[in-house]
Amino acid sequence: DVKVTQSSRYLVKRTGEKVFLECVQDMDHENMFWYRQDPGLGLRLIYFSYDVKMKEKGDIPEGYSVSREKKERFSLILESASTNQTSMYLCASSPDRGQYFGPGTRLTVT
């Protein structure tokens, strides 16, 4: 079974804090993704990575950065959290043409 884990299920941070969200997959997948999901807006791609140290911007990269130093780990960084980044963050991992999601991190920025 493919396993994608995320470091926290729930997180509360203050405006201006630096936030790290971590995602780990155990299936040696090349591609990893970060999405945010908001009511009425669906799933929106923030960044994805197709190899170690490689990254591509998705639809809404502003205010975010990512890091992929090891194949199994893909981190999403909010350099200075803002209230409009309150959302559900979903990490996904892809072996080829499919995609498997982690459990999600619900981030609240106050």
Add this chain to the structure above:
Amino acid sequence: EDKVVQSPLSLVVHEGDTVTLNCSYEVTNFRSLLWYKQEKKAPTFLFMLTSSGIEKKSGRLSSILDKKELFSILNITATQTGDSAVYLCALGNYGQNFVFGPGTRLSVLP
């Protein structure tokens, strides 16, 4: 720009009914089409479709792809209250990322 449209956006049925959910798309380089079920957590993978006309089945759920007319349908027969969820359609392209539709919210009443 790749695009995924789902219809209806919302559907209410009674247990035992059969439902058909629609997904149409526009894509530059088609690679795969995926269906997910999302309850109050991360999406769970249902089907991946890559070839036209080949039905995928899993219990009461089935799905088929028409690459000529650019759509897919997800059928659920003999619906149960546990089928209540948001059903997401996603398009995989050769850019190695995935574009999600807005989802269809299905409510199955007892």
